Amino acid sequence: MSKKPSSAAVITAGAPAKINLGLRVLGKRPDGYHNVLSLMVPVSLHDELRFELAARGVELGCPNSDLPTDAQNLVYRAAQLVLDVCQRDKGVRIELKKRIPVGAGLGGGSSDAATTLRAVNQLLGSPLAVSDLHPLAVKLGADVPFFLLGQWAMAEGIGDRLTPIDNAPTFWTVLMHPHFQVSTRWAYENLTLTTGPNGSKFNSLGDTSAGEMTTSHQRLLDRRQLTLEDMLPLLANDFEPLVFGHYPQLNDLRKTLLATDARAVTMTGSGPTLVGMFHSEAEARAAHDLLCRRDDITSFVAHTLDTTSLPKHR
Numbered sequence: 001m002s003k004k005p006s007s008a009a010v011i012t013a014g015a016p017a018k019i020n021l022g023l024r025v026l027g028k029r030p031d032g033y034h035n036v037l038s039l040m041v042p043v044s045l046h047d048e049l050r051f052e053l054a055a056r057g058v059e060l061g062c063p064n065s066d067l068p069t070d071a072q073n074l075v076y077r078a079a080q081l082v083l084d085v086c087q088r089d090k091g092v093r094i095e096l097k098k099r100i101p102v103g104a105g106l107g108g109g110s111s112d113a114a115t116t117l118r119a120v121n122q123l124l125g126s127p128l129a130v131s132d133l134h135p136l137a138v139k140l141g142a143d144v145p146f147f148l149l150g151q152w153a154m155a156e157g158i159g160d161r162l163t164p165i166d167n168a169p170t171f172w173t174v175l176m177h178p179h180f181q182v183s184t185r186w187a188y189e190n191l192t193l194t195t196g197p198n199g200s201k202f203n204s205l206g207d208t209s210a211g212e213m214t215t216s217h218q219r220l221l222d223r224r225q226l227t228l229e230d231m232l233p234l235l236a237n238d239f240e241p242l243v244f245g246h247y248p249q250l251n252d253l254r255k256t257l258l259a260t261d262a263r264a265v266t267m268t269g270s271g272p273t274l275v276g277m278f279h280s281e282a283e284a285r286a287a288h289d290l291l292c293r294r295d296d297i298t299s300f301v302a303h304t305l306d307t308t309s310l311p312k313h314r
Contacts, residue, residue: 009053011119013311014046015111017100017302018146019173019268019275022234025191033142033158034188037213039165039220039234040146040155043173043302047100047112049075051119051311054091058083061095067102074109074140078116081136086127092120101298103181105269107143114147119311150308154217165220168306171228172284174276175268175300176257176291178249187239187270228263228279235266243271250274253297260287 021039028034058079060069071077079092094116100108117136121128130148137144142159152165216233220226244250250267253274257265261283262276278284284301291299 009123011051011123011311013049013051013115013119014309015049015100015108015115015147016042016305016308017045017106017108017111017175018042018143019106019175019304020237021231021266023237023239023269025188025238029158035157036155036159037217038155038159039152039217039231040143040159041152041168042147042150042305042308043175044305045100045106045175045300045302047108047115048097049112049115049119049311050095051116051123052093053123054093056089056091058091059093061093063095063097065096065098067096067098074113074144075116078113078136078140078144079120081139082117082120082124082128082133085132085136086121086124088124088127090124092123101177101273103183104177104273105182105267105271106175106177106273107147107269110141110143111147113137113140114144114150115311117144117148122311147308151306152304154213154220156213163221165226167220167223167225168304169226169228169230170304170306172278172281172301172303174257174260174262174278174284174287174291175302176253176274176276177298177300178247178253178272179296179298180247180272182243182247182271184270187242190242191239228277231277232264235264237267239270240267243267247272249296256291257287260290262287 019041021041024037026035026037058076060076062069075096100106114137117133133148137148138160145160146153146155149162152168153162155162254265257274257276262278264277266275268275288299288301
């Protein structure tokens with residue numbers, strides 16, 4: 001007599017946020033996307049996801065959130081992609097608990113999608129290799145391949161050409177998120193308004209291919225062990241003049257964060273979250289203790305991650 005199977009396997013996973021240490025826009029491509037150059041770093045602030053097999057299709061819940069739970073949500077689309085490719089007569093039930101602010105430049109949606117690709121594949125018995133998941137990640141969005149890689153990386157192309165950084169340091173950050181969102185689409189559509197002042201090589205007429213790392217970027221690949229100080233020459237973000245010009249309060253928030261003895265402050269992604277960089281946890285927590293009294297921002301303490309962990313069965 002065969003044993004009756006126990007309750008279905010459950011997979012839990014954390015989906016980390018990311019910060020961009022510098023973001024240069026190199027040119028607009030014929031397909032409408034833009035080639036970029038950025039050092040992308042996973043950090044310990046994360047969303048939580050829970051996965052289990054279901055009868056059919058995708059069931060998504062996002063408690064205490066107004067996020068969509070249908071195909072408008074990247075998590076839903078990622079799960080459906082894996083089910084379709086694997087052609088399994090199964091479904092998946094997902095619960096997403098959001099911690100990473102939405103529209104903050106921290107990549108929360110992309111991270112959730114990458115985590116979903118890996119977890120649903122694992123739930124089905126891992127029929128797909130990581131190399132099979134990569135084209136699915138590209139379909140979902142420019143940042144999803146980075147989160148699928150799960151470690152520090154130099155990102156080129158639309159963000160899908162990734163050079164892993166294995167000699168990464170660990171340092172502490174304070175993430176200061178003002179209570180508004182910046183649309184990535186809006187930021188790219190309006191970037192041409194600031195191409196002169198921001199010093200970017202932005203070219204809206206032609207394609208600038210990937211592979212244009214500066215000397216500072218290339219040096220990161222050559223060093224045996226990196227430090228926080230090595231990051232400082234990379235921090236130019238071509239979106240800052242546009243976003244800071246549209247939201248002048250960010251200038252005051254930057255001054256406030258610098259006054260807490262942050263080693264440097266930069267905007268991540270297309271904004272609006274500001275990242276204060278600190279040598280120690282004590283310095284970061286002291287800064288956070290001052291900032292958390294404000295009612296116009298939400299702040300988080302997070303440290304950089306060497307690699308992100310795989311989803312776990314339980």
